[in-house]
Amino acid sequence: xxxxxxxxxxxxxxxxxxxxxxxxxxxxxxxxxxxxxxxxxxxxxxxxxxxxxxxxxxxxxxxxxxxxxxxxxxxxxxxxxxxxxxxxxxxxxxxxxxxxxxxxxxxxxxxxxxxxxxxxxxxxxxxxxxxxxxxxxxxxxxxxxxxxxxxxxxxxxxxxxxxxxxxxxxxxxxxxxxxxxxxxxxxxxxxxxxxxxxxxxxxxxxxxxxxxxxxxxxxxxxxxxxxxxxxxxxxxxxxxxxxxxxxxxxxxxxxxxxxxxxxxxxxxxxxxxxxxxxxxxxxxxxxxxxxxxxxxxxxxxxxxxxxxxxxxxxxxxxxxxxxxxxxxxxxxxxxxxxxxxxxxxxxxxxxxxxxxxxxxxxxxxxxxxxxxxxxxxxxxxxxxxxxxxxxxxxxxxxxxxxxxxxxxxxxxxxxxxxxxxxx
Amino acid sequence: xxxxxxxxxxxxxxxxxxxxxxxxxxxxxxxxxxxxxxxxxxxxxxxxxxxxxxxxxxxxxxxxxxxxxxxxxxxxxxxxxxxxxxxxxxxxxxxxxxxxxxxxxxxxxxxxxxxxxxxxxxxxxxxxxxxxxxxxxxxxxxxxxxxxxxxxxxxxxxxxxxxxxxxxxxxxxxxxxxxxxxxxxxxxxxxxxxxxxxxxxxxxxxxxxxxxxxxxxxxxxxxxxxxxxxxxxxxxxxxxxxxxxxxxxxxxxxxxxxxxxxxxxxxxxxxxxxxxxxxxxxxxxxxxxxxxxxxxxxxxxxxxxxxxxxxxxxxxxxxxxxxxxxxxxxxxxxx
Numbered sequence: 001x002x003x004x005x006x007x008x009x010x011x012x013x014x015x016x017x018x019x020x021x022x023x024x025x026x027x028x029x030x031x032x033x034x035x036x037x038x039x040x041x042x043x044x045x046x047x048x049x050x051x052x053x054x055x056x057x058x059x060x061x062x063x064x065x066x067x068x069x070x071x072x073x074x075x076x077x078x079x080x081x082x083x084x085x086x087x088x089x090x091x092x093x094x095x096x097x098x099x100x101x102x103x104x105x106x107x108x109x110x111x112x113x114x115x116x117x118x119x120x121x122x123x124x125x126x127x128x129x130x131x132x133x134x135x136x137x138x139x140x141x142x143x144x145x146x147x148x149x150x151x152x153x154x155x156x157x158x159x160x161x162x163x164x165x166x167x168x169x170x171x172x173x174x175x176x177x178x179x180x181x182x183x184x185x186x187x188x189x190x191x192x193x194x195x196x197x198x199x200x201x202x203x204x205x206x207x208x209x210x211x212x213x214x215x216x217x218x219x220x221x222x223x224x225x226x227x228x229x230x231x232x233x234x235x236x237x238x239x240x241x242x243x244x245x246x247x248x249x250x251x252x253x254x255x256x257x258x259x260x261x262x263x264x265x266x267x268x269x270x271x272x273x274x275x276x277x278x279x280x281x282x283x284x285x286x287x288x289x290x291x292x293x294x295x296x297x298x299x300x301x302x303x304x305x306x307x308x309x310x311x312x313x314x315x316x317x318x319x320x321x322x323x324x325x326x327x328x329x330x331x332x333x334x335x336x337x338x339x340x341x342x343x344x345x346x347x348x349x350x351x352x353x354x355x356x357x358x359x360x361x362x363x364x365x366x367x368x369x370x371x372x373x374x375x376x377x378x379x380x381x382x383x384x385x386x387x388x389x390x391x392x393x394x395x396x397x398x399x400x401x402x403x404x405x406x407x408x409x410x411x412x413x414x415x416x417x418x419x420x421x422x423x
Numbered sequence: 424x425x426x427x428x429x430x431x432x433x434x435x436x437x438x439x440x441x442x443x444x445x446x447x448x449x450x451x452x453x454x455x456x457x458x459x460x461x462x463x464x465x466x467x468x469x470x471x472x473x474x475x476x477x478x479x480x481x482x483x484x485x486x487x488x489x490x491x492x493x494x495x496x497x498x499x500x501x502x503x504x505x506x507x508x509x510x511x512x513x514x515x516x517x518x519x520x521x522x523x524x525x526x527x528x529x530x531x532x533x534x535x536x537x538x539x540x541x542x543x544x545x546x547x548x549x550x551x552x553x554x555x556x557x558x559x560x561x562x563x564x565x566x567x568x569x570x571x572x573x574x575x576x577x578x579x580x581x582x583x584x585x586x587x588x589x590x591x592x593x594x595x596x597x598x599x600x601x602x603x604x605x606x607x608x609x610x611x612x613x614x615x616x617x618x619x620x621x622x623x624x625x626x627x628x629x630x631x632x633x634x635x636x637x638x639x640x641x642x643x644x645x646x647x648x649x650x651x652x653x654x655x656x657x658x659x660x661x662x663x664x665x666x667x668x669x670x671x672x673x674x675x676x677x678x679x680x681x682x683x684x685x686x687x688x689x690x691x692x693x694x695x696x697x698x699x700x701x702x703x704x705x706x707x708x709x710x711x712x713x714x715x716x717x718x719x720x721x722x723x724x725x726x727x728x729x730x731x732x733x734x735x736x737x738x739x740x741x742x743x744x745x746x747x748x749x750x751x752x753x754x755x756x757x758x
Contacts, residue, residue, distance in 0.1 A: 093653075122654055
């Protein structure tokens with residue numbers, strides 16, 4: 001009897017032990033095993049599944065190109081960089097949890113936030129609490145870094161900003177409008193915060209530079225809407241001289257394919273900020289010619305040897321073409337590498353932030369061959385912004401005109417005052 | 424009465440176990456996992472009060488999860504409320520909303536009830552998206568949720584936040600338990616099994632369903648508040664139909680006939696999510712396969728299966744005792 005009881009007790013203990021081990025294995029063990037490699041671990045919350053998986057795929061590609069080079073050169077103090085990429089599916093609460101897990105469980109010392117906008121705000125709050133270095137590399141929503149209430153000392157942004165695009169694009173559109181007499185405008189943008197704010201800001205600055213512009217029709221298709229027939233018909237009926245669209249990704253591809261059937265692009269001048277990106281170019285059945293396309297990423301913009309080499313290297317190593325997200329993430333990675341050199345490999349959030357604040361980097365993605373992390377609001381400036389005209393074959397964008405940064409910065413200041421961000 | 428004290432004792436034990444987690448220095452990741460699980464666990468458990476106990480399949484339960492989250496978040500961001508004040512306000516708002524939505528929905532049954540709750544959820548979701556100046560639209564409540572100290576408690580401290588969430592969670596589970604074991608809870612089951620019979624017995628079926636709907640919504644609202652505290656924000660997808668779908672998955676995974684089934688389902692779903700997300704981006708594929716296996720293989724939740732086996736075993740034992748007694752009696756008569 002005694003022996004049976006002791007056997008039972010022992011079996012229970014074994015079961016309990018196994019349960020505890022399983023729980024530790026599931027939740028805690030990766031941290032223990034991976035933390036001992038000595039690598040500098042960088043956590044990357046992003047979207048790897050669903051319709052915008054290309055965002056995560058090409059963001060990680062941009063990071064890898066830089067970190068592989070850094071590691072091949074020996075890293076810093078013998079420590080190499082190891083990326084830990086996690087899929088948040090774009091859900092803010094998942095992004096927050098994934099980011100916390102990357103820091104607490106996977107022992108990541110730096111976060112490169114390759115999330116879309118709403119999840120980026122959730123990541124920002126985690127960083128506010130934990131204080132590691134974070135670079136937001138994809139969120140274009142201006143308030144993330146412009147609004148002082150949201151400011152986090154160790155958080156930066158290398159993604160382009162909506163307000164910068166709006167000022168640069170508005171200036172370009174106004175020049176074309178004056179030259180061609182484009183007075184009546186229609187808009188067609190996705191019905192969510194990015195689409196509405198981007199369009200409002202673009203039209204505001206187009207009107208600022210050309211007072212004759214007036215919006216006669218607004219169309220707000222739902223995000224991920226499959227059928228655009230009604231939207232195209234509405235745009236045709238408006239008989240506008242020009243149209244602006246902030247549609248992007250798969251939505252833009254579907255819209256162009258359907259608009260081509262009605263010859264929409266032959267009947268009016270069209271301005272599309274997200275057109276000239278390889279993610280779109282490669283998917284559209286008949287890429288429209290003569291559409292004014294915003295600068296995202298193109299191997300010919302700038303038409304330099306460095307950019308062509310970067311493109312070739314990216315395609316060779318990542319097996320797909322880079323997108324706008326690729327260069328934004330590549331720049332984020334370069335800031336991390338340079339900051340690590342300055343801190344001698346110390347990944348402390350405050351020290352890294354001090355190193356990055358105000359830092360200017362040599363970069364082929366800058367208008368003057370450099371980009372700068374502006375110290376006053378931890379955001380990137382001097383990157384290439386502009387518009388070109390679309391071609392139906394390589395290089396897909398011609399006559400690219402880069403916007404000058406001085407007026408952008410001046411008007412951005414006025415915009416910040418209007419928003420109450422600065423006095 | 425003895426059962427009630429036993430349940431309260433078990434709740435106290437559960438709380439003690441939860442509080443031991445930080446005492447034994449569990450890594451922050453485990454605490455985060457538990458806090459996340461507690462928020463979603465309340466969503467699933469409260470939904471099961473409708474689905475499992477009352478037979479009301481709601482497709483829109485996440486609207487109350489979001490209502491609690493937004494009401495709490497907005498109250499805290501206004502700077503005019505303490506945390507307990509905002510907590511009470513958020514539950515009050517959720518209850519009021521549930522009263523209005525429920526008054527319309529509970530008059531319907533089956534698919535009509537399900538789709539009307541879905542319609543209300545999408546209406547609420549679109550209000551969140553559209554009212555950008557108030558709710559932040561699809562960016563959610565930005566800038567963090569302030570957590571001023573109250574009664575010496577500082578929820579900015581992660582351990583204190585964990586303790587606060589644990590207490591709120593256990594209190595909610597204890598309330599749900601008291602509801603389902605009370606005469607009111609048995610009335611809910613009667614309505615689920617045959618609402619005409621319940622009506623003939625003099626029960627005001629609509630009022631009982633409405634009360635259940637409001638209680639369930641309030642518990643979901645507390646889940647939303649816990650998640651808001653955890654992520655320091657509130658986002659529209661808290662109230663999207665996929666969140667309601669997740670809660671239904673949790674109930675399916677854990678089982679709807681055993682009280683803690685949905686909680687087990689929550690743990691399974693969260694574990695599956697956290698494990699798959701670590702190793703692959705095909706999370707949905709893995710979840711889909713597991714759900715298929717459970718639904719087609721077990722045809723019920725693991726806790727339901729265990730409970731059923733336990734009951735079968737108990738009945739088999741009782742039958743064996745009866746058979747042995749009959750045999751003895753027969754032997755006695757033969758002698």
